Amino acid sequence: MKELIETIVKPLVDFPDDVRVDVREDDHRVTYQLSVNKSDMGKVIGKQGRVAKSIRTVVYAAGSSQQKRIFLEITE
Numbered sequence: 516m517k518e519l520i521e522t523i524v525k526p527l528v529d530f531p532d533d534v535r536v537d538v539r540e541d542d543h544r545v546t547y548q549l550s551v552n553k554s555d556m557g558k559v560i561g562k563q564g565r566v567a568k569s570i571r572t573v574v575y576a577a578g579s580s581q582q583k584r585i586f587l588e589i590t591e
Contacts, residue, residue: 528555
């Protein structure tokens with residue numbers, strides 16, 4: 516899943532080397548923390564959050580086969 520997020524986000528940003536995905540796993544949930552360069556934040560979020568929503572939709576669909584809930588957080 517981490518590779519999927521990186522594959523989606525890296526072509527969108529100006530600084531693909533700064534893209535980092537950290538994983539936190541609990542009993543019933545997996546949280547992916549996407550970190551990008553500060554100047555790329557707007558590109559990842561998009562107008563009215565449309566790009567972020569689309570990324571989340573793809574990630575949630577890809578993780579639907581798992582028994583845990585999946586969350587994607589976008590941070591600087």
